[in-house]
Amino acid sequence: MDEWLKAGLDYVPRWIDYQVQHFAQPGCAIAVAHQGEVVLEAAFGTADLSTGEALTPRHRFRVASHSKTFTAAGILKLKERGLLRLDDGVGNFVPGLHPDIASVTVQQLLSHSGGLVRDGADAGQFTNHRPFLSTAELKADLVLAPPYGAAERFKYSNHGYGLLGLIIEAVTGEPYTTWIMREIVRAAGLTETAADIGLMTGGTLARGHSTRLPLGRRLVIPGDNLTNDVASATGFVSTAGDLVRFFSQLSPMSEAGLLSPLSRRDMTRGHWPDSESVLDRSYGLGIISGTLKGWDWFGHSGSFPGTLSRTAVFPAQGLAISVLTNAIDGPAQLWVDGIAQILKAFHAGGAPHEEVADWVGRWWMLWGAVDLVPIGGKVFASPTALTPPLAEMSEIQVTGRDAGKVIRASGFFSPGEAVARLRDGRGEVSEIRLGGTRLVSQSAFADELVARYQGFSKDRA
Known part of the structure; x- marks a missing residue:
């Protein structure tokens, strides 16, 4: 593994761990793959707030609309076998449809350009008011x-x-879940993925959770309901590790043989822009695509009652990132982008040089935490709560063992001012002076808060 990637992957869990606590999320599981191989799996927080069970990378999540990518891969495999064409009308396979729907092509269904209703006149299946x-x-x-x-x-x-x-059922003569599990899930080498909850073997389900409002607390959403005959749209259960393995195989640059390079190029290119959204994204064949400051990506997101998830592949960099959250307001979109921003910074700057490698750590003040992050020969001070991370950085030029200077920063920060590390009696760094701002360790800052404000808080209670 490249040294820049090792260094970036070292910082990613530290940033996500803080974000989970900052956003008061129950839990989050992440995975990163490089050239199709999983190089990072981690989990944070709890799988079920009612029991306090710790979340692990082996917990399964309802990954909802990630299911569409599996279904699209299945359709393209049938196309490669000559069993259907993408310009076939769907009425050729499924009788009894409205004539305008019967004439919609398979490709138009795949790219969400058939004009069909989203969830029907009663969409209660997505709010747990009715079965799927x-x-x-x-x-x-x-x-x-x-x-x-x-x-x-x-x-x-x-x-x-x-x-x-x-x-798929009409063409293969088999139930959708039976065929997709054999021809796509197992063919891709996935062992922690099922097309619906009833097919899950091994592992434990991470429970979903509600928003904190209006109750001021989260309630557990079981998330164990079958999706019945719309499993092809929203039924899948998986782990972050399996998702990055699968989506990596869809990259046009992958050497995997699940689908031909032509099918993968057709899947992952943008067919239709989402022109009414503020997000710059397009939809292909079971795939969302876009760009993140010069890094092109494709992938999908998923929203199930109680969970939010997202997976993105950056083909040119050979990277795939998946973030699974078990709350309905989980910021999976922000965190995938954040992980990519971290890796992008290390890709550009390289692993820390020896002379700055120990200028690292999380330091606290009244306004929150600041991370010192060495990248290449530079050190950056970045507020840990920011999304994306490393966005409002102060660049520090190290001039001595414990001395430096802010050589680049927003004018609202401390450009041109001195930076110093102070050491305790054991010779350990105990304090950072960033310009005129004093930063200390988490435990020292917690003690300082209690000493300064707890008495006032009790008096006001």
Whole structure:
């Protein structure tokens, strides 16, 4: 493994651990793969707030719309075998649809450009007000006219991916879950992934959790409900490690043989922009894509009652990142981008040079924590709470064992001012002076807070 990557991966868990606590999240599991090999797996917080069970990388999560990527890979495998064409009308496989839906092509379903309704007139399956749909219930919605004509715009549709599951069943003559588990999940070498909760073997499910408001506390959402005949849209259960293994195989640059390079290029390129969103992203065939400050990515996200997750692959860098959170407001999007920003900084600057490698650690003051992060021959001071990380950095030029100077920073910070490390009687660094600001260890700062403010807080209680 490259030294820059080792150094970046060393900082990633420290940043995520702080973020989980800062955002008051129950738990989070992460994984990073490089060239298809998992190089980091970690978990933080709890799997179930009602029991206090510690979350581990082996806990399974409901990964919801990640399911669409598995389904899309299945459709493309059938296409490669000559069993269907992407320009086939879906009515060729599934009878009884509204004529406007029957003429929608397989490719339009894959790219969410068929104009279909998102979740039907009653979307209570996604708020735990009703079970997920059976085939009969799904088809009852699909005898109605769609909101838009085909190829008018990008319009996300869980019903559309439920219909793709029915197409797989019609072409293969097998239940969707049986075929997809054999031909995609096991073919990709995944051992911790199931197409629906009822197929999960081994491992323990990480429970979902509600938002903190309006109760001021989170409640456990079991997350063990079957997704029935829309498993192809939202049923999958997996781990962060399995997700980065699978998505890495979809990179056009991968040497994996799950799909041909042509199919992978077609999947991962943007077919339709999400033009109404502030996020610069497009949708391909079961794949979302975009760019992060020059690093192009593809992947998918997932939202299930109680969980939020996201996986992104950066093909040119050979990296894949997955973040799984077990609360409905989990900032998985922010944290995938944050991990990528950290790795991007180390990729550009390199592993810490020997002369600055010990200028490291988390230091505290009244305004929160600041991380000293050595990258290459430079040291950066970055507020730990920021997302993205390493965004508002002060660059420190080290001029001696315990001396330096801020040579680059926002004008609101301390550019041009001195930096010093102070040591205790044992010779250990106990304090940082960043310009005129004093920073100390977490334990010293906690003691300082109690000594200074606890009496006042008790008096006010």
